[in-house]
Amino acid sequence: EAGVAQSPRYKIIEKRQSVAFWCNPISGHATLYWYQQILGQGPKLLIQFQNNGVVDDSQLPKDRFSAERLKGVDSTLKIQPAKLEDSAVYLCASTSGPTNTEAFFGQGTRLTVV
Amino acid sequence: DQQVKQNSPSLSVQEGRISILNCDYTNSMFDYFLWYKKYPAEGPTFLISISSIKDKNEDGRFTVFLNKSAKHLSLHIVPSQPGDSAVYFCAAMQGGGADGLTFGKGTHLIIQP
Numbered sequence: 001e002a003g004v005a006q007s008p009r010y011k012i013i014e015k016r017q018s019v020a021f022w023c024n025p026i027s028g029h030a031t032l033y034w035y036q037q038i039l040g041q042g043p044k045l046l047i048q049f050q051n052n053g054v055v056d057d058s059q060l061p062k063d064r065f066s067a068e069r070l071k072g073v074d075s076t077l078k079i080q081p082a083k084l085e086d087s088a089v090y091l092c093a094s095t096s097g098p099t100n101t102e103a104f105f106g107q108g109t110r111l112t113v114v
Numbered sequence: 115d116q117q118v119k120q121n122s123p124s125l126s127v128q129e130g131r132i133s134i135l136n137c138d139y140t141n142s143m144f145d146y147f148l149w150y151k152k153y154p155a156e157g158p159t160f161l162i163s164i165s166s167i168k169d170k171n172e173d174g175r176f177t178v179f180l181n182k183s184a185k186h187l188s189l190h191i192v193p194s195q196p197g198d199s200a201v202y203f204c205a206a207m208q209g210g211g212a213d214g215l216t217f218g219k220g221t222h223l224i225i226q227p
Contacts, residue, residue, distance in 0.1 A: 004157070033214055042118070042203050042217030043158070056213055091157055102148070103215065105157030 002026065004106035006092050012112045018080040021109045025073070025094030031055075033103065034067055034077050035091040043091055049075060082113045117141045118206050120218035128226050133191040135221050137204030140185065144206040148215065149178060149189050152201045161202075162189070191223075199225045 005024040013019050025032050030051050035043035046065065048055040052072040060067070064083070069075040079086055089110050093103040119138045127133045137147075145166040150158035164171040164178045164187065171178050177190045191198055204218040 035214075040219065042120075042205075042219050043215075044217070045214035048214050093157075102160045102163070105150075105159070107155070107157050 004092055004094055004104055006090075006106035006109055008109055009107065010110050010112075012114060013082055015084055015113050016081040018078065019082055019111060020076050020078045021090050021092075021111075023075045023077070023092030023106060025075070025092070026096075026104055029094035029096050029104075030072070031095045032069060032075050033093045033095075034075070035093065035105075037089045037091055037108070039088070046077070079111075082111075084113050087111055087113045115140075116218070117144075118204055118216050118218040120202075120204055120221050122221050123219070124222040124224065126224045126226055127194050129196060130193045133189075133194045133198065133223055133225070135189040135191075135202050135204075135223065137187045137189075137218055138185055139187075139206055141206070141208065141216070142185070143208040144216075145209075146207045147178070147180060147187050148205045148207075149176075150203040150205060150217075152203060152220070158203055194223075194225045196225050196227065199223060 007022050032049045034046040037043040047057040047060045047067045049069045052069045067077045089108040091108045093105045095103045117140050148163040149161040151161045152158045162173050162176045162178050164180050169180050180187045201220045201222050203220045205215040
């Protein structure tokens with residue numbers, strides 16, 4: 001079974017630039033999450049999708065972050081414009097359903113904003 | 115406000131001995147707890163979990179204990195092996211997972227030969 005795929009693995013951008021991350025969850029997984037992990041911290045939930053609908057985006061900085069999952073499969077997370085404090089690893093995870101407890105994570109995208 | 119706390123940033127244990135990783139939580143609404151293991155440059159991988167209706171769950175070398183009254187859980191690894199060297203995250207959820215996971219900051223476990 002293929003795991004959660006994310007790209008790119010690494011990205012370096014200047015502040016005020018835009019960046020987008022892509023995630024392909026495990027086939028058949030209806031629930032998709034984006035987490036932000038700042039160095040030395042645990043992952044923090046940004047947004048949760050159930051199929052192509054948003055379940056929870058209460059911790060997403062909506063003035064600069066946006067995410068979509070148009071067809072209920074792949075998802076993109078965008079930051080526009082980026083700030084220095086956005087430097088982090090962005091992790092995508094998926095589960096087969098909203099009450100499934102075991103989330104499978106991708107390798108993450110490490111973003112450095114300079 | 116950290117709802118899940120792992121107060122030991124790192125822990126060093128000799129190979130073959132028991133590793134005990136601790137986690138405390140403040141939100142009494144949490145009803146499911148998980149441990150994830152993370153190697154450098156990889157995403158977290160699920161290790162073991164426990165429901166709030168239990169006080170112990172065992173899987174091979176890994177055992178998780180939950181003390182609800184103390185809002186404390188621990189992960190025991192016996193015996194510790196070199197491949198166990200990684201960062202371990204404690205995570206919690208409520209409402210059947212509808213709100214996603216809340217993670218602690220992690221504990222870096224180092225297994226000494």
